[in-house]
Amino acid sequence: MKPRRREFLVAAGCLAGGIGLATVAGRAHANPAALGTALQKVTGGASIRSGKVKLDIPPLVENGNSVGLSVSVESPMTAADHVKAIHVLAEKNPLPNVISIYLGPRSGRARITTRVRLADSQQVMAVAELSDGSFWSDTRDVVVTLAACTESVI
Amino acid sequence: MTAVSARIHVPATARRGEIIEISTLVRHPMETGFRRTQLGERIERNIITLFVCTYNGEEILRADYHPATAANPLLTFTTVAADSGTLEFRWTGDNGFSVTERTKIVVV
Numbered sequence: 001m002k003p004r005r006r007e008f009l010v011a012a013g014c015l016a017g018g019i020g021l022a023t024v025a026g027r028a029h030a031n032p033a034a035l036g037t038a039l040q041k042v043t044g045g046a047s048i049r050s051g052k053v054k055l056d057i058p059p060l061v062e063n064g065n066s067v068g069l070s071v072s073v074e075s076p077m078t079a080a081d082h083v084k085a086i087h088v089l090a091e092k093n094p095l096p097n098v099i100s101i102y103l104g105p106r107s108g109r110a111r112i113t114t115r116v117r118l119a120d121s122q123q124v125m126a127v128a129e130l131s132d133g134s135f136w137s138d139t140r141d142v143v144v145t146l147a148a149c150t151e152s153v154i
Numbered sequence: 155m156t157a158v159s160a161r162i163h164v165p166a167t168a169r170r171g172e173i174i175e176i177s178t179l180v181r182h183p184m185e186t187g188f189r190r191t192q193l194g195e196r197i198e199r200n201i202i203t204l205f206v207c208t209y210n211g212e213e214i215l216r217a218d219y220h221p222a223t224a225a226n227p228l229l230t231f232t233t234v235a236a237d238s239g240t241l242e243f244r245w246t247g248d249n250g251f252s253v254t255e256r257t258k259i260v261v262v
Contacts, residue, residue: 066224093222094188100218106234108173113230117222
């Protein structure tokens with residue numbers, strides 16, 4: 001009986017190690033450093049202040065393949081003072097850029113709704129560029145139970 | 155396949171100066187380019203990269219889509235009802251993908 005028990009334990013250990021490795025490999029794809037580069041590209045080095053922007057996204061998501069979100073920005077949307085662009089970024093996606101939307105005074109209101117993919121539990125950020133050149137942002141934490149299938153085999 | 159590839163919702167009539175909501179939905183798999191087959195081959199990226207909405211020929215909204223946009227991209231936005239006329243929606247992407255839809259609006 002004893003060797004059998006040992007065999008079982010060794011097999012169980014290998015399995016656990018395998019799962020651990022798979023998880024590490026999954027995380028390795030995430031690239032938080034790329035977020036900085038993406039932000040730099042969006043803002044051109046300008047500083048980002050928090051406020052004015054409201055990012056609506058569920059705090060707990062069951063399926064990362066389709067996550068509904070909406071972004072609204074406080075702005076009169078006149079020719080002199082309007083939102084030029086809204087960018088959504090996700091730090092742990094293989095590519096941090098999620099969507100970029102370019103608006104203008106003809107939009108009437110700065111509010112958009114869309115559906116995105118999230119590869120992992122992470123912070124999602126919405127950045128708004130105003131016509132005066134300032135940048136404003138809002139950040140939300142999202143827990144994803146089933147990640148978008150960036151790694152999966154079909 | 156000649157199934158409907160895009161759905162647009164725009165109010166048929168609006169008052170001048172009213173802010174109207176526009177919903178757009180287009181059929182597309184939005185293959186990310188990060189997935190692999192069982193043989194380990196990378197599945198090539200196939201996404202919509204650009205969406206443009208024009209109102210009587212004038213651009214009112216432009217959006218850059220990335221692989222992180224979910225399949226069958228949905229986008230809801232607003233515009234000011236200025237004049238009666240045509241709204242045009244155009245999606246373009248990888249592998250020569252291009253879909254154009256038009257809707258009429260009556261502004262009173």
